[in-house]
Amino acid sequence: MTDVKKLAKKIDEYRDFIIDVQTQMTACPAITPHEKGGLGESAKAEYLLKVLKAMKFDEIKVLEAKDPASPTGVRPNIVAKYYGENRKKTLWVMAHMDVVPPGDLSMWKTDPFKVVVKGDKIYGRGTEDNQQGLVSGLLVAKALMDQGVRPPVNYALLLNADEEVGSDYGIITVLKKYGKIFGKEDSFIVPDGGNAKGDMVEIAEKNMMWLKFTVLGKQTHASTPQNGNNAFVAASHLVVALRDLYKQFNKKDRLFDVPYSVFEPTKHEANVPNVNTIPGSDVFYLDCRVLPCYTNKQVLDAVLKIAKAVEKKFKVKITVKEVINDSSKPTDKNAAIVKLVTKYVKEVYRNNPKVQGVGGGTVAAYLRNAGFPAVVFSKLDETMHQPNEYCSIKNTMGDGKVFLLSLMNLK
Numbered sequence: 001m002t003d004v005k006k007l008a009k010k011i012d013e014y015r016d017f018i019i020d021v022q023t024q025m026t027a028c029p030a031i032t033p034h035e036k037g038g039l040g041e042s043a044k045a046e047y048l049l050k051v052l053k054a055m056k057f058d059e060i061k062v063l064e065a066k067d068p069a070s071p072t073g074v075r076p077n078i079v080a081k082y083y084g085e086n087r088k089k090t091l092w093v094m095a096h097m098d099v100v101p102p103g104d105l106s107m108w109k110t111d112p113f114k115v116v117v118k119g120d121k122i123y124g125r126g127t128e129d130n131q132q133g134l135v136s137g138l139l140v141a142k143a144l145m146d147q148g149v150r151p152p153v154n155y156a157l158l159l160n161a162d163e164e165v166g167s168d169y170g171i172i173t174v175l176k177k178y179g180k181i182f183g184k185e186d187s188f189i190v191p192d193g194g195n196a197k198g199d200m201v202e203i204a205e206k207n208m209m210w211l212k213f214t215v216l217g218k219q220t221h222a223s224t225p226q227n228g229n230n231a232f233v234a235a236s237h238l239v240v241a242l243r244d245l246y247k248q249f250n251k252k253d254r255l256f257d258v259p260y261s262v263f264e265p266t267k268h269e270a271n272v273p274n275v276n277t278i279p280g281s282d283v284f285y286l287d288c289r290v291l292p293c294y295t296n297k298q299v300l301d302a303v304l305k306i307a308k309a310v311e312k313k314f315k316v317k318i319t320v321k322e323v324i325n326d327s328s329k330p331t332d333k334n335a336a337i338v339k340l341v342t343k344y345v346k347e348v349y350r351n352n353p354k355v356q357g358v359g360g361g362t363v364a365a366y367l368r369n370a371g372f373p374a375v376v377f378s379k380l381d382e383t384m385h386q387p388n389e390y391c392s393i394k395n396t397m398g399d400g401k402v403f404l405l406s407l408m409n410l411k
């Protein structure tokens with residue numbers, strides 16, 4: 001066994017540590033204070049700071065985002081750094097502290113905020129999302145510190161608030177207000193997404209755009225259509241006309257699991273409550289997931305053109321509003337961190353990892369847009385947000401090994 005492999009093997013000894021940290025974290029329900037009864041991340045952060053301070057980190061900082069809704073007035077984000085031989089460069093593992101509410105309690109077999117361990121599984125809200133990733137990140141530091149080893153570059157944990165509800169008080173504030181903590185050559189692992197096989201190394205996502213269409217005609221009695229203008233009919237034609245987007249933006253990219261852009265009409269708001277009225281307005285939404293080779297602007301221009309034609313033909317007024325308009329730069333598949341994570345996933349899990357893009361909406365997009373290479377990887381059974389959420393201890397250890405081996409081989 002090489003020295004680095006021996007170093008990683010140490011992680012196998014940390015079962016008790018994993019269970020203990022998972023138990024204490026789960027006992028602090030870090031639900032957004034913007035939800036009824038939510039207490040935010042402060043208590044969980046307090047506990048984690050104790051854990052981090054008991055370890056040999058060289059720097060520990062709390063980056064606060066002001067939030068009057070939080071009982072403490074702030075939402076904490078934690079940075080813990082362990083210096084490497086080259087202090088100009090840092091490998092970050094980014095995880096989030098907040099959890100989603102337990103949902104329907106009758107669906108839980110155990111108390112969601114009291115950990116139950118059964119063999120390899122730790123049950124409780126948050127144990128998988130995102131405490132598994134957080135703990136794997138901790139294991140890397142613990143293994144190095146316990147063996148008195150410095151990595152070739154700095155190793156740091158970034159533990160965020162507010163990931164589940166949009167990251168305003170989390171990574172968005174960290175990048176905006178505390179961006180100086182990051183160096184130009186830094187790279188990130190985000191263990192907050194993956195599958196049960198542990199073979200998905202995610203480096204890109206589609207641009208996401210949600211559009212709201214409001215079609216205005218003229219309401220009238222159903223028996224006298226000549227006196228009105230049926231907005232529902234015009235909206236229906238518009239829905240069909242928008243299918244043309246699939247033809248206009250038909251490029252394929254094998255990196256993505258669905259290798260083309262998608263444009264799907266989804267939500268349709270209720271119009272008139274009674275059957276004998278012709279609706280004067282009709283509202284529906286389009287969910288667009290666009291390959292990075294196109295811009296959202298190109299799609300929006302095409303959408304407006306289609307809407308104009310329907311407006312003219314049906315003599316209605318159509319407004320198109322952007323509800324969400326997010327784009328994300330892909331991480332280069334040749335970036336060092338991508339190559340290393342892929343290599344060590346294969347080695348640790350003996351599988352065939354694929355470098356992949358996803359449909360959109362991961363927290364890594366903020367990092368990629370800020371210019372950092374970011375890899376989303378973890379091996380998970382995908383129980384997040386469900387009742388009886390659990391994490392696997394074996395996966396927690398395996399992911400920790402992947403991160404440690406990648407770190408030790410980063411130059």
Ligand SMILES: [Zn+2]
Nearest residue numbers: 129130163192
């Ligand atoms: Zn998550």
